[in-house]
Amino acid sequence: MPITAVVFDIGRVLIEWEPERFYDNLIGEARRKALFAEVDLHGSNLDVDRGAPFRETIYTLADQHPDWSDEIRHWHDSWIQMASPGIPHSARLLRALRAKGVPVYALTNFGAETFVIAQTTYPFLREFDQTFVSAHLRCIKPDAEIYSELEAGTGRRPDELLFTDDKPENITAAAVRGWKTHLFDKPDTWAARLVAEGLLTEEEAR
Structure with missing residues (x-):
């Protein structure tokens, strides 16, 4: 898929x-x-x-x-x-995907109040197609429930999703469900993965 x-x-x-x-x-x-x-x-x-x-x-x-x-x-x-500073290359990748018409979701362990603070400081956090925040859902990664919430909320099958996270346990929990995954270490390798998957060109991923 x-x-x-x-x-x-x-x-x-x-x-x-x-x-x-x-x-x-x-x-x-x-x-x-x-x-x-x-x-x-x-x-x-x-x-x-x-x-x-x-x-x-x-x-x-x-x-x-x-x-x-x-x-x-x-x-x-x-x-x-x-929670500073932002990571500009990652934000550019988010925007590049959306510019290509690729739906982009957030799946994050975050407090309700702190997420509002972060969105105010970093406007790109308001640009997701849908956002799944642990405090709103009352469950956190790597619990299976939060991944299920995203699948149900977006209507996407697990094997349609490519997920990046910096914590191996969160990646493992997603992979068990059938999600495609990328363990984030730096924006450059994430950009290369998006290019390898055909989601962005090398120029778009810079």
């Missing part, structure tokens, strides 16, 4: 997502490592991705760890700095 639509993850595919880098710059690598060892910031972020309220979740965590409260609140107050 030929590919009829392309599915993008967002974090580390279309925009950078580097909380550790942010905290290294804020408090130094040694203190950042101590913070992340003691406080499950990524776990709380997954709660937000599942639909928990953003500010309440992070500020409650800060209250539970008074020695780190100021640093933890930065996860909310400085969030966009962790």
Whole structure:
């Protein structure tokens, strides 16, 4: 079955997502490592991705760890700095596909509030044909349910979809369903895959 639509993850595919880098710059690598060892910031972020309220979740965590409260609140107050900058080549590929008439979908683990912030900062995140956000669906990758939601919502068969994501477990979950997949490492190799699949020319993929 030929590919009829392309599915993008967002974090580390279309925009950078580097909380550790942010905290290294804020408090130094040694203190950042101590913070992340003691406080499950990524776990709380997954709660937000599942639909928990953003500010309440992070500020409650800060209250539970008074020695780190100021640093933890930065996860909310400085969030966009962790989700920066955009990845321009990936955004160009998204737009090139749409210009060719190829439907493009987003499948992303994202909080409801943080996704609005990201869309405001990065207008290309408003350009998908359809967007499937974990917080809206109350399920996250790599759970099978979120992939099923996209199939049902788009009416696409699994073998019609080409999906790129930076996490191997998310790629594996899609491949098990029959999706074609690409483990994202950098825009150049993703561009080459789109060319190899006949979705873009080399010029369009630059």
